[in-house]
Amino acid sequence: MDIGLQHQSNNPFAYPLGQKVVRLVVQVHRPYRMQEIRVHYGDKYETTYTDVLTMQGAGQGTHFDYFVADVPVPTRRLKYAFEVVLAENVSQWFGEMGWARERDEAVPFYIPYICKRDVFTVPDWVDQTVAYQIFPERFANGNPLLTPDGACGWYDTPTSTSIHGGDLAGIRQRLDYLHELGIRLIYLTPIFRAGSNHKYDTADYFEIDPQFGTKDDLRALVADAHARGMRVVLDAVLNHCGYSFRPFQDVIRNGRRSRYWDWFFIEGDEIDTEAVNYETFATKLRNMPKLNLAHPEVERYMLKVAEYWLEECDIDGWRLDVANEIDHVFWRKFRETIKRLKPDALIIGEVWHNSLPWLQGDQFDGVMNYPLRECILDLFVRGRVTEDEFAKRVTDWQFAYPAQAQRAMLNLLGSHDTERIRTLAGGSVAAVVQAMALLMTAPGIPMIYYGDEIGMQGGADPLCRGGMVWDDDRRDKALLDVVKRLVKLRLSEPALAGGLMRVECAEPGLLRYVR
């Protein structure tokens, strides 16, 4: 017998959408032939199944077809098994132990009890949001007095060390631009005191980088954003600190006698910043010592950081840098801390690969959706896949995580860590528009990387981090106009909020999808 069906009674195949409804997803291996799938279900403590539902086809993946049913669970306790109808009056049954010929031979699957705390919830507002990513050093220079000596020209080609002078005041002055574009969520890459221009090497987690402004500037920015119906999310760089971080400096000065020695992972009895005998982000990046978040003091310190900016400046959540190299224990505490303070705060992890372990409801709401970006680029930019392959891959990714996470994915065409879409597309506006159109109509939160909406170009880091173009004659206004209309469509069309995307190849060269 062919493998036929695939299902398990846990993520991403079975999970509560609420305390009284469970989503079931079945994968049917394509060679397998059948008429329909029914789910028979009832309370766990009933002797038999009391109800039946026919599952709905939900799209074709690379190897599997997907079928979905949302099963009501009034008692919060579910048992179920699948009836696969092969022909009229000919069925076989599929349960936890695999295939059976008769219903009562199939071992049931169980969702034993839907506990409130186990239900994955994401903020409701994510369904009606378009996001915008800002690299603060490069978006707008609102306060030239803060711009350090030695800064280059705003439009100079960025280098790994160039300073262009962007700041929080600049962002605040441009809120109307973002508002007019339809933006409802702003994500700022790091703004805390740090040595580099990207600020991913934090020196002080409790201070705004003086080049960017002050806490009052952040407060004002957030307040003005809120007044326009926009939220603000900051970047939490907790995996590692910067070289100047006081505890790391203390270790350099005092060695093993430092009370911060165990905040880091140091090999041997003294620290050697030349040989880099300590763990860092990536490989031997001496300026980014990895933090030992399992140390109770470090854990408490970083949870405090997360709380602090919510309380002090009323931010609306965090994007988590290198989220996949920090332990799950920490992230669970992080979520508990954040959601207790602000239940509708957003938590987005930076994970480039399959993120299911972080998207179980106990850690992140969503992640930066690089796999979707790969699909989009492969189809519209690189021409590496057919519409059919694209549709199948996108369908597979839609069922890789619980539905709640799909609503909170941060979908993107590019970021400060990638080449810009316009550059990848060899300058082609058509490709950019197609990619934007898909981005704006897919489930999840579409995010525009600053400047992509006006056709900015730029290769890999640092070139993708150019000064935002504000000169009218250097902006692609036609593209901007299209992007605005797409954003408007996204926010005005209820069908585009939440839900799945049923996508397929209509005919070669034509993609059809239903939301």
Added chain:
Amino acid sequence: MDIGLQHQSNNPFAYPLGQKVVRLVVQVHRPYRMQEIRVHYGDKYETTYTDVLTMQGAGQGTHFDYFVADVPVPTRRLKYAFEVVLAENVSQWFGEMGWARERDEAVPFYIPYICKRDVFTVPDWVDQTVAYQIFPERFANGNPLLTPDGACGWYDTPTSTSIHGGDLAGIRQRLDYLHELGIRLIYLTPIFRAGSNHKYDTADYFEIDPQFGTKDDLRALVADAHARGMRVVLDAVLNHCGYSFRPFQDVIRNGRRSRYWDWFFIEGDEIDTEAVNYETFATKLRNMPKLNLAHPEVERYMLKVAEYWLEECDIDGWRLDVANEIDHVFWRKFRETIKRLKPDALIIGEVWHNSLPWLQGDQFDGVMNYPLRECILDLFVRGRVTEDEFAKRVTDWQFAYPAQAQRAMLNLLGSHDTERIRTLAGGSVAAVVQAMALLMTAPGIPMIYYGDEIGMQGGADPLCRGGMVWDDDRRDKALLDVVKRLVKLRLSEPALAGGLMRVECAEPGLLRYVR
């Protein structure tokens, strides 16, 4: 193309065994033909794979063959992809996005960083343990003074309400018997004050049931067990309490004004113990009101209970009743609490179905292994499956959970919740011996249900809870002798500690397995 391979970069396909080694498991769909599978791997931040390992065949499941490799990860950061060798110099590649023709087209899988707190550890002692389950009311009457009036005769047929007089002193007096049998772990069903004979309806979580003895009796029992190299695990019934539990009584008396109202799930504005308008264990069992463990006070209370008995009486862990109807948030805190107090304490959940959501390293060490029991019964007792089907199902279950959990599974032929093995076997000693032999040689902790070793019989609850037979002439001494030898074999043969069981049908009627 056939589906071929199945793998994901998380449980139960990929997980750390330690901070510097990852176990990878690949399922190969049986129709798929290939010569071998190699895993190519290296540090996540390297531009290419630096090493290669050939995966080892680890058995045949129902639909899939299993291949395993333990990959060294000196930097704690792993990327990998699989090379499937179809013929000499003909390979295809398998990565996170599926198949590719060339190595560099395969999208790697990642274990981005092995954090210490994410590594699943179970107590080392589980590898050298045989357990014994005692239903305290029925094992031995050591203190007749505690036996309530109206108790029945020790060997009377048990009913749902009969009292036979067993107690902690009785268990303590029989420790030498258990020690001689080779037992190293004793699991007691509940012993706290409760109304029923089974004590699953707790009235007071901080008191020993007076019929069973006192805290001093428990202290003495645990101390004497420890002196003989035996550990003691108690039963934690935290999903629900008993009718007499003081907070529940307070709610009955004071209704909504009770400060314990929210400790339970009550519909409406007053409690109705006749109509049972509150959630209970199972369906409307008025004597077992379900507890709201998400309420901070209840959570704290029950964590305190868990701590209390470790601290007061030095017990060695907990078996968790109805573990699958309590939320994961609570169990994570439970594990943290227990393991902080006693790192080598054992945590065993009662989950009858697939338990992967509880066996990720953050909740239980193992669960009561009812699925293995089903396999054993189907082969040796019910004759419902062939040796081949048995071998395949057992193999599938071995790869359903991380290897650490497999070491800590509580394997059983029966419990207080099932018919006894001898009864199921229609009295056949041969069947019981075969089942025992498998139990004692399988990965996990073999557990004997009291009296099964001397051939006690008993149908479904309450009949399976008879008074332990201490009369020499009513004990099956031949069986006891075999069981003793099997226990001895288990404890003396290093090959039987930990590891996998490679099991297959050697020829019809003959099972072969390698440990």
